[in-house]
Amino acid sequence: MAVVRAVGVFSKFATGKYHLLSGRASRSFSMSSTLAARTHVSYELKDDVAVVRLHDPTAKVNTLSSQMQSDLKEVMGEIWSxxxxxxxxxxxxxxxxxxxGADINMIQSCQSSEEAARLSQEGQKxxxxxxxxxxxxxAAIHGSCLGGGLEFAIACQYRIATRSKKTVLGTPEVMLGLLPGAGGTQRLPKMVGLPDAFDMMLTGRRIRADKAKKMxxxxxxxxxLGPGLKPAEERTIEYLEEIAVGVAKGxxxxxxxLTKEKSLKEKLQDKLMDLAPVRKKIFKTVSEKAQNQSKGFYPAPAKIIECVQTGLEQGREAGYLAESENFGKLAxxxxxxxxxxxxxxxxxxxxNHFGFPEKEVKKLGILGAGLMGTGxxxxxxxxxxxTILKDTDVESISRGQEHIYTSLDNKVKRKFMTSFERDVIMSNLSxxxxxxxFESADMVIEAVVEDMDIKHQVLKEVEAVIPPHCIFATNTSALPVTEIAAASKRPEKVIGMHYFSPVDKMQLLEIVTTDKTSQDTIASAFSLGVKQGKTVIVVKDCPGFYTTRVCFHLTFETLKLLQEGISLEEHTAIGHSVGLSLSIPLICDEVGLDVILHISEFLFNAYGSRYGESDTRLLETLLERGFKGRKSGKGFFLYEKGKNYKSVNxxxxxxxxxxxxxxxxxxxxxxxxxxxLISRVVNESLLCLQEGVLRNPVEGDIGAIxxxxxxxxxxxxxxxxxxFGAERLVSIMRKYEEVYGAPFTPCQLLLDHAKDPSKKFYK
Incomplete structure (x- = not known):
């Protein structure tokens, strides 16, 4: 299941004055004690239309905080009177x-399910x-309209939205383990129909304005609007307001x-949905699909389905009650x-806790047009x-460029962007x-093969041509950045930037620093990562860094289990049963068994017995047969070119x-x-914090997920x-340690938490 996505960062906008109009006469009131307390909502009359403006001055986005709700109630009371x-x-x-969306802090402050249910009921009312x-x-919508924001909008009688890329509508509550709790489970199905409503509520998928209109x-x-005498955003909001006021008058x-005449097809679909057997079939299908996707680890999807079904079969009041009660339980x-x-x-x-970089990265050089460099x-x-993409042969360069174009063109075909937008994006690439x-590059990222000699070679070549301020970043998943930087004349400008494949889909960027990496270099790399849309963790250099070092415990334990007789299918099922979203054998095939072997030997040499016995015979034997993984068409699984289907090898x-x-x-x-599987990952993660590789538990959890x-x-x-409890985990690991040895020896930090139950990583 997907995890929650960021809403984004937006600029602040000053709150205007409060204006009231009586008839045609307008007068501006001084800030009375009542008005002074109203900080999130203001309004003015344009003829006989009340234009209500939402603006939280304390945050980068508007949320339905208690102050916002209080101000809204007060303003609506004034308008209605x-x-x-x-x-x-x-x-x-x-x-x-x-x-x-809603203010998450309000939900977190609830001490009981009854208290959370009351929050839901207040929103419903x-x-x-x-x-x-x-x-x-x-509702005049520009930008993100999510969660409680969408529930607010669909309670209004009419909705206008801009076609801007920033305008997205959705119900992402399921990604927080919650459900739309302010009437959304009751209104949305009636507005867009059961299939579309379930698709939105059960996936948290965001809908662009064009699709929202069709639905x-x-x-x-x-x-x-584009920029003119005023910035484009400001002009767009003013234009949207002008259109909305005209519609409100109309x-x-x-x-x-308020409603358009439905087509014959739509009327037939509505009648079909009113049939009990049809609805029953829909609920059964959706429930089975939700169960298969959630694997029983996420209760929210089942509760969403229950609320919708209750409302349709027992009426809105029963639906509201089910919604608030289930919201309380889920919270x-x-x-x-x-x-x-x-x-x-x-x-x-x-x-970015490292400050503003001295020079923003505007021109980027990338070495290697393989999968990672292209991504x-x-x-x-x-x-x-x-961006300049460089490689040593025409075939690689052409393949990389074609891959990027095809990926963007697929978005054009799916109408996520126009052909003009695609061409503008491609114009940034040479x-x-x-x-x-490269003599004017601000940063160079190398994504060449995992070979220290080759990385040293390209580092020296690059430093001969780049300007003094240019940063050299190495995209390596395991090789020590300190050793790579040893070949540099300016090691303070060398940093690791470990991207994950496929780069355009994987959120994480692991930045790796050495003792010589400057603060400004870290700030620049972090700033670039955020600009690329990444969630960034910063770790200290060591063999395998954090993610590779920890992930390979899963890899080694998986290889053991396969040799013990656990089938590939059983292993995948067991992984899913604990909530692991990725199959380790599949990851090995994707990365390449030759690369897995190379990193395995490297980690065995670096950490010895904690990774188990240095027995790589299984990988070596598979490679002798040409089973390299997806790139050879055969690994643990069989692959056909151009097809997602795979079968066991x-x-x-x-x-x-x-x-x-x-x-x-x-x-x-x-x-x-x-x-x-889990205890090895947990133990190594805590060891990374103990050694100072990780800066804090938060980055450890985000990096692992x-x-x-x-x-x-x-x-x-x-x-x-x-x-789970540190003492309980230590007890389990001691049992495994007796059989499997050092990989299950609890680290000191885990032992410390086991001795003192009051110790917590999160307060």
């Missing part, structure tokens, strides 16, 4: 954000008042219909607490960075075989059976296998220790 007001428009003064407003209300979620679209004088669930912790962790990992180039040009243009299975074990397996129940698929439902290795 003013007989001269015939209609209203809700619009945000914050560029790029209508309302980004407020939006029901909006829905039953004596005057028509138009019936939005009544009207407005094109954004609704109040009956010139603009107190460990899964929701973990997912909210992940959300906060993501936000923390997008804040880094794609996420860079997409954000407007001038490909070449030499270093021309029975020849690999036979090889696994024949490679003898060097110990006698005695602990292999499903429960034990799960905890063998987004780096190698650690279960978000239990919040990461450090949150797992807090909830």
């Amino acid at each position: 003013n007989k001269s007001v015939k209609s209203a428009v809700f619009i945000s003064s914050k560029p790029g954000c209508f309302i980004a 407020m939006f029901e008042q909006i829905e039953k407003s004596p005057i028509p209300i138009v 019936g979620l939005v009544n009207q679209l407005v094109d954004p 609704i109040s004088n009956k010139k603009v219909p 107190m669930s460990p899964e929701s607490k973990s997912l909210i912790g992940v959300y906060h962790g993501q936000m923390a990992c997008r804040k 880094v180039a794609q996420v860079s040009i997409d954000k407007g960075l001038t 490909v070449q075989l030499d270093y021309s243009g 029975t020849q690999a299975v036979e090889i696994i059976k024949k490679v003898p074990l060097t110990y006698h397996p005695s602990i292999s129940s499903a429960w034990d296998i799960e905890h063998r 987004f780096g190698f698929g650690y279960p978000p439902s239990i919040g990461g290795p450090f949150r797992f220790v807090d909830t």
